[in-house]
Amino acid sequence: MKLAYLVNQYPKASHSFIRREILALESLGHSVSRFALRSDAADVVDAQDIAERERTRYILSGGPGQFARSLFACVRSAPLATLRAFIDACRIGWGSERGVLLHLAYFLEAAVLVQWCREAEVEHVHAHFGTNSTTIAMLARTMGGCAYSFTVHGPEEFDKAQFIALPEKIRQSSFTVAITSFCRSQLYRLVEHTHWDKIKIVHCGLDEDFLRATPLREAANDEEQVPVLTCVGRLCEQKGQLLLIDAVRELVSAGHQFRLVLAGDGPMRPEIERAIAEYQLQDVVAITGWISSAQVKTCIEQSKALVLPSFAEGLPVVLMEAMALGKPVLTTYIAGIPELVEEGRSGWLVPAGSRERLRQALEAVLAAPDEQCSQMGEVGRSRVLADHDAQREAQTLASYLEAYK
Structure with missing residues (x-):
């Protein structure tokens, strides 16, 4: 045809x-x-x-x-x-x-x-x-x-x-x-x-680059073994990155050690960069700008979990990509997301716009042992292979x- x-x-x-x-x-x-x-x-x-x-x-x-x-x-x-x-x-x-x-x-x-x-x-x-x-x-x-x-x-x-x-x-x-x-x-x-x-x-x-990938059981962290969280998406209002920066500030103030990678670019980048500077998070949060699919895949593989605190969505493809790579996800229960992500089984779901619940879920991600993350990743990968x-x-x-x- x-x-x-x-x-x-x-x-x-x-x-x-x-x-x-x-x-x-x-x-x-x-x-x-x-x-x-x-x-x-x-x-x-x-x-x-x-x-x-x-x-x-x-x-x-x-x-x-x-x-x-x-x-x-x-x-x-x-x-x-x-x-x-x-x-x-x-x-x-x-x-x-x-x-x-x-x-x-x-x-x-x-x-x-x-x-x-x-x-x-x-x-x-x-x-x-x-x-x-x-x-x-x-x-x-x-x-x-x-x-x-x-x-x-x-x-x-x-x-x-x-x-x-x-x-x-x-x-x-x-x-x-x-x-x-x-x-x-x-x-x-x-x-x-x-x-x-x-x-x-x-x-x-998803195509075979993700569906046939072999999930990495442990994230490739830096020398100090600091966990890495990745947020992939356009830097815009609906993705909720500013709320994520607020939650990260609270976690850092409480003594948590980790890194956050914002993979993407967009109209809110200047505002997000100002917030990072104001909260003195330059050593914690990095923005990559636009990167290729292969680079996105590498970022996810090197992370403990994918974080996407969106206020409005359809069904983000990056959630499927992370789950296909055997990574748990932290996101919001809006629109079609609960059809893909199961709370407590393949990830963490929080109310959109709740900084407190987002902070608590981030603490749960950072505290989760590797075995739990691997089990959640397996559940998520099975769902993606079946439906996407x-x-x-x-x-x-x-x-x-x-x-x-």
């Missing part, structure tokens, strides 16, 4: 699961064209992502001439359908947070998508995230393009479901993918019961693509 993937920004360090899904579909014999609106070269450091960037066509790179030619082609081949798409763009834009003008831009981008899909003989478009990429896929379908499906991750889509016309996108899609049971339940709330059957669960998956194999999840997605084409 000839498919096209449409993503707002691709490749991206935090979107490795999309790359894995595409490559898994190709290994099953499907042809996948990569389309995206833009790429941020500064955010691409992984060799596999660099290779994906070379395979991707960018809608915004063609300039006004490309939009004009594509729109003219759509008007010539399907004038009424193009008019309907224009009206839909105005209607959706009028009730959205981004306004009519931006949705008219989506309308022009949809015209480009229609032409590219025709050139590549694409049979079906799959988008990731229910935001602007899916808006473009929906308008392209109305304009005479091929059918579409899309994957919803949350939490952003749920926060503004009506403003991004998420219910309409579900209704017009061939099918809609939710990454967890919790995610599916939130989509059930948005549409009539008659559309529930088209909402399917396909988990984000990229190849197996791609087979599930492919079955829906075939059924609904």
Whole structure:
């Protein structure tokens, strides 16, 4: 089957699961064209992502001439359908947070998508995230393009479901993918019961680099055997790193010795660095900046546990990666996380936003003997192997693509 993937920004360090899904579909014999609106070269450091960037066509790179030619082609081949798409763009834009003008831009981008899909003989478009990429896929379908499906991750889509016309996108899609049971339940709330059957669960998956890895039974600590904790994620409000720094300060004041690695980068880095300096934690907390998947894997392997005190999530792939590597995790019981992490068996779950409970859980992690951590790691690894194999999840997605084409 000839498919096209449409993503707002691709490749991206935090979107490795999309790359894995595409490559898994190709290994099953499907042809996948990569389309995206833009790429941020500064955010691409992984060799596999660099290779994906070379395979991707960018809608915004063609300039006004490309939009004009594509729109003219759509008007010539399907004038009424193009008019309907224009009206839909105005209607959706009028009730959205981004306004009519931006949705008219989506309308022009949809015209480009229609032409590219025709050139590549694409049979079906799959988008990731229910935001602007899916808006473009929906308008392209109305304009005479091929059918579409899309994957919803949350939490952003749920926060503004009506403003991004998420219910309409579900209704017009061939099918809609939710990454967890919790995610599916939130989509059930948005549409009539008659559309529930088209909402399917396909988990984000890991590739063989993680699934076939041999877990290290002991973390490779420094000469003083100081335990290392790692937090992997974009440095932003929803990941909770500032709360983590507050909890770390309390632990250090109480005499605990350990190191914390913040693997990632993002808009809150200056604020986090100021907090580290203010609390005099420069010898305790290190920020790596953006690093490759291989470097993330090494960071996790050298850690006693992964810590992710998120305030809002869908289901973080880094939790799966840590568990696949046989590491226990400390995170919050929000959204789909409790579907993956079992309290006391594969990790520690705390209320989001509770510094006291986070501090207590960090103390429990630091006090946990190696044998307990290994046992928790084995439980977590078994769960990931069962539910988050990229190849197996791609087979599930492919079955829906075939059924609904």
